[in-house]
Structures are given as C-alpha cells and as structure tokens.
Amino acid sequence: SLTEKLTETFKKLRGQGRITERNIDDTLKEVRAHFLEADVNYKVTKDFIVAVKARALGAEVMQSLNPGQQFVKIVHQEMVRLLGEEAAPLNLAAAPPAAVMLVGLQGSGKTTTAGKLALYLRKQGRSPYLVPADVQRPAAIDQLKILAGQIQVPVFDTRPEQNPVEICREARQAARVQGLDTMLIDTAGRLHVDAPLMEELKRIKAEAKPVEVLLVADAMTGQDAVTVAEAFHQAVGLTGLILTKLDGDARGGAALSIKSVTGTPIKLVGLGEKLEAIEPFYPERMASRILD
Amino acid sequence: LLPKGRQVDAALLEELEEALVTSDLGVKTAVELMTGLGAAVKREGLESAEDLKAYLRRAILEILQPVEKPLEVPRLDRPWVLLALGVNGTGKTTTIGKIALRLRQQGRSVLLAAADTFRAAAIQQLEIWGQRAGVEVIKHQEGADPSAVAFDAIKAAQSRGVEVVIIDTAGRLHTRVNLMEELKKVKRIVAREQPGAPDEVLLVLDATTGQNALAQAKTFHEAIGITGLCLTKLDGTAKGGIVIAISREFGIPIRLIGVGEQIEDLQTFRAEEFVRALI
Ligand SMILES: Nc1nc2c(ncn2[C@@H]2O[C@H](COP(=O)(O)OP(=O)(O)OP(=O)(O)O)[C@@H](O)[C@H]2O)c(=O)[nH]1
Ligand SMILES: Nc1nc2c(ncn2[C@@H]2O[C@H](COP(=O)(O)OP(=O)(O)OP(=O)(O)O)[C@@H](O)[C@H]2O)c(=O)[nH]1
Ligand SMILES: [Mg+2]
Numbered sequence A: 001s002l003t004e005k006l007t008e009t010f011k012k013l014r015g016q017g018r019i020t021e022r023n024i025d026d027t028l029k030e031v032r033a034h035f036l037e038a039d040v041n042y043k044v045t046k047d048f049i050v051a052v053k054a055r056a057l058g059a060e061v062m063q064s065l066n067p068g069q070q071f072v073k074i075v076h077q078e079m080v081r082l083l084g085e086e087a088a089p090l091n092l093a094a095a096p097p098a099a100v101m102l103v104g105l106q107g108s109g110k111t112t113t114a115g116k117l118a119l120y121l122r123k124q125g126r127s128p129y130l131v132p133a134d135v136q137r138p139a140a141i142d143q144l145k146i147l148a149g150q151i152q153v154p155v156f157d158t159r160p161e162q163n164p165v166e167i168c169r170e171a172r173q174a175a176r177v178q179g180l181d182t183m184l185i186d187t188a189g190r191l192h193v194d195a196p197l198m199e200e201l202k203r204i205k206a207e208a209k210p211v212e213v214l215l216v217a218d219a220m221t222g223q224d225a226v227t228v229a230e231a232f233h234q235a236v237g238l239t240g241l242i243l244t245k246l247d248g249d250a251r252g253g254a255a256l257s258i259k260s261v262t263g264t265p266i267k268l269v270g271l272g273e274k275l276e277a278i279e280p281f282y283p284e285r286m287a288s289r290i291l292d
Numbered sequence B: 001l002l003p004k005g006r007q008v009d010a011a012l013l014e015e016l017e018e019a020l021v022t023s024d025l026g027v028k029t030a031v032e033l034m035t036g037l038g039a040a041v042k043r044e045g046l047e048s049a050e051d052l053k054a055y056l057r058r059a060i061l062e063i064l065q066p067v068e069k070p071l072e073v074p075r076l077d078r079p080w081v082l083l084a085l086g087v088n089g090t091g092k093t094t095t096i097g098k099i100a101l102r103l104r105q106q107g108r109s110v111l112l113a114a115a116d117t118f119r120a121a122a123i124q125q126l127e128i129w130g131q132r133a134g135v136e137v138i139k140h141q142e143g144a145d146p147s148a149v150a151f152d153a154i155k156a157a158q159s160r161g162v163e164v165v166i167i168d169t170a171g172r173l174h175t176r177v178n179l180m181e182e183l184k185k186v187k188r189i190v191a192r193e194q195p196g197a198p199d200e201v202l203l204v205l206d207a208t209t210g211q212n213a214l215a216q217a218k219t220f221h222e223a224i225g226i227t228g229l230c231l232t233k234l235d236g237t238a239k240g241g242i243v244i245a246i247s248r249e250f251g252i253p254i255r256l257i258g259v260g261e262q263i264e265d266l267q268t269f270r271a272e273e274f275v276r277a278l279i
C-alpha cells in the first residue's frame, strides 16, 4: 500500500538526518506513480501533488517528530478534501413525481442501477416508478421490466416505437395517476462525442425536468473519465455521480478525477450485480481504497 | 497537440509522457518508452517533436505488430467454437452479433449459444442479435446451467453440420472466484463434447477501462487461457493504451476492435492504425 511505502521511505530518510525538499520531491514521485496507476487523471494528479508539496514543505512535516506520519496524514486529508468531505445524499425534494435521470456511457451499469435505486428508495419509504427510456439497445425495455418484477416496483410500459421524450411525458402522467413519488428514468448508453445523442439527452431533460441527473460511471474507467464527465456535465448539468462495479479490484481513481474537475458530488456506489448492492458513497473509504 | 518543428525540451518531453499516460498506457509502460526515447534523443540527436513522436510510434509498433493476428476460422470436419468472455458491460453480446454477421457474409453457417443465463434479458438481447445476423440461437430458460447451454449448442452444431458455434457468457468480475470456476466449467464441457474446442477464447475488453484491464487479462488468462482479444468502444475518445502493456506481458493476439453499436461496427485490429490514433 502507498501508506506503507511512504512510512518506509520516511523511516529511511530519518536515518539520514534532516528531510530536504529533494527528499519530498522524490517521495512525491512515488505518490504520483501510485495515483496514475490507480487511474487518477494526469492533470488532477499533478494538481494534487502541488497541493501536497506545498503543505509537506511546511513546518507541519519538516518540524514534526514523525514526518512520515504527518506526510501520510496530509495525503489522506487532501484526498478526502478532493472527494467531498462527507457522503452527499440524493436530493428528491420536489413536487411528486420527482424525476431522477440516469445517464452515462454504454455498459456503465445504468439499467441495473435504476433497479437498485428503486429498491433503495422504497426501503426509505418512497414509492418509485421505473421508466425504461432506452429504446435503442436490444431488450433494454425487457431488462428493466424484469428487474422491476424482481422487486415488485411498478414500471412504465414503454412501447419500443416511442421516443424517450414522449416516454417521460406519459410516464409522469402515469406516475401521478398511480400516486408514485419518484420517477427513475433509465436512458440509453451514449458517447459524449455523439452530438445527436447528446442533443437527445438535453431534450429528455427538458421534458423530464429532473431533480437529479446522475452520471453512472464504471469504477474501472481510465484517463478518459474526466473528458466524459465534463461533456455530460456541459450538456445536462450533473447533480451527482454513481460509481459502479466497485466490488471489483479497480482502484476507482476516476472518482477523484470526476469530482475534482466537475465538482459533481459522488452520491452512491454499486457493489455487485444484485439489486441490493448499492450504498451511499463514503469519501473516507474511497480515500483508503486509492491509498491502499 | 504538438506543433511540427518544435524543438526538444523538458516541456516537450513532459507533454509526450502526458500523451502516453492519458491514453491509458500506464505509468510503467510510459516511463519505459520515455526512457528509451531519452536514450534515442542522445544517441541519434533527435531534434523535433515530429522525430520524437516517430520514435514512440516505432517503439509501440514493435510491441503491437507481433500481436496483429486477425481471427482465422478454418473449415474443419467439426464445429469451430468461439467462447466470448470478460467483465460486465464490455460489449460481449454485441460483439458476438457483429462476428456472427461477418461469418455469415463469408458464407459460413453459425449457431449462437445464449450461455448468459443470469443477467436480466441477456437471452432476449442475444436473440435479437441472432435475428439481425440471420443465425439461430440455442437457449435454455433464465437461471439454467451455462454449461448445459454450451453443451446443447455443440451437440446441435455437430448433428446439423453447423460450422461455427459462438458462446456468449455472462459478464463477471475476474475477482469473483465462483464465477471464474463457472467459466472454467463451461470451457471444460466444450472441450469434452468437442475435442479441439474451444478454438478461440476471446476476452472482450472495453477501451475506456484503465489499468484494471491488465488485471483482467492476467486473471482470465491464468484461469482459462485467452487466445484472442477484442477491444470495444474505440469510437469514443478512450485510446485503449492498456493493450500495449497486455501485449508485452502476455503476447495475446488482438483480433478485433469494436467501433460502434451497429452490427457492421467491427474491424480487424491493425497495429499501424491503432498507433497512429494514439500518437
Ligand atoms: N459486478 C458488478 N456488476 C455490475 C454493477 N452494476 C452493473 N453491473 C453489471 O454491468 C453490466 C452492465 O449493466 P447495465 O445495467 O446493462 O449497464 P447499462 O449502463 O444500462 O448499459 P447500456 O444500457 O448498454 O448503456 C451488467 O452485467 C450488470 O449486471 C456493479 O455494481 N457490480
Ligand atoms: N459505442 C460503442 N458501444 C458499444 C460497442 N460495443 C458494445 N457497445 C455497447 O455497450 C453496451 C454493452 O454491450 P453488451 O453487448 O450488452 O455488453 P456485455 O459485455 O455483453 O454486457 P454483460 O453481458 O452485461 O456483461 C451496449 O449498449 C452496446 O451497444 C462499441 O464498439 N462501441
Ligand atoms: Mg441500459
């Protein structure tokens, strides 16, 4: 783990007398390599190193009785600061039905997450309505309907010839009639560089008037995470990020990158394929995961 | 991103390293390439940004050219079997549809096996691709044993003289030991029912994946033996640079790339083109 590596490095440095700026620079190289291997964005890593260096050259480390421990503490603190200092909750305060839109790249886990959110919100006493607005992917409507059936949550009966905008309009009507307070809209995966599809997303948003626009991003996403998140943020204004497949061994550096560049709070994480596998995002846990 | 004729300096070297890292080559591979570049600059007196980029392209091509080995589907006196696998959401099912159409256009007879019996609507999804490709899909009910589906597909192909069987499996994280065991069992059953099969074990990787792709390749390769890679979603902005580290470490042929969601969006991997898009 990085923490162990840094502690070792400082032990060796202590044995050699005073800690110098050169020592700090060399140690920061280790931090940088570790972050890049954890998929943290290149520029974000660079800025992070600058911030840590500024503090590391101060009395806090240089005059400490245990500089290694102080250094590690700074790295950890700076990370938690970047990730958002506490779990950010879903904000569903809106006239019912409150709409939540799930957006993101192909295969990131949107449809599965929609099902998970439905179960999660119902456990919190809300009455969710699943809305299959992906009429592009083969059997996407079936997929969400099956998930809805597994947890006995009502699901809008999307017809394959409908377009996403009219689906949202009709679904809102149906939600009102059935007295459901939260609409979870599953959209088709799309590339941030597919202009017509990004325009479609704007139209869907204009119709749905969502109180939450959540980017569903794969925890194993590499350097491209920032480009993707920025584009989606520009197009529809993200209110939150859900990081999926965190049950694997991907370090999830994309989370740090996306949060620090777009400011989008990370709200939830996906921890498996079952519909129960979702929980709030805890910055402390993510920081430990990346530093490990 | 670098104007022609620009001279070599520390800023240029940093920009080049950034280009490599942001293409997901990984810090280790990027540093090795930059070290080689540094030596080349001294040795050959390279002067311009263009010279340096040319060097990097050559160095990367040296790694990728040997794994440019397109998929060959020979005519045998038995079904030729492809097993597709990989982590969740990488594009396995879609890629199988694309491969099926390609083979049918080449006049081959193809059968698909819907061995993802776990995920909601996975079978329906593959059936639609089967219809689009004009090929039949062997399926059981949801929740059935994936090995049983593979078994049935092999038997059907053998008895009907179908030339190619492509087996779709459920996405699975390489860290899930029980799911890796399930995959090994599918391979065992296939080999038992059709000696010589599976002829191709295709790992489908998502180009947007970062360093974790290396762990995926390693674990799947050690568990089941990968004979080919398909890199999907290269129509996005991710460069898929991690295949360089994977190629260097495992030498697994890169067969195909996915460049879109339509059935014709499949291309043979060409190392030169890939490197051009990278640097
Ligand atoms: N292990 C794991 N798998 C997940 C998680 N979330 C989703 N998946 C799996 O990831 C794959 C893709 O999930 P989908 O819900 O179909 O993804 P999507 O974003 O809707 O895909 P498109 O609609 O094609 O863009 C499926 O195999 C899911 O079971 C997670 O948190 N952990
Ligand atoms: N843009 C783009 N999208 C792709 C490509 N290949 C697949 N997709 C999309 O990625 C998403 C996931 O594809 P699937 O074929 O369901 O992936 P999978 O690996 O079978 O997923 P699981 O079975 O759930 O693990 C779908 O929305 C596909 O249309 C590609 O080359 N480019
Ligand atoms: Mg979906």
Ligand SMILES: [Mg+2]
Pocket (backbone or CB within 6 Å): B092, B093, B094, B116, B122, B168, B169, B170, B171
């Ligand atoms: Mg699939």
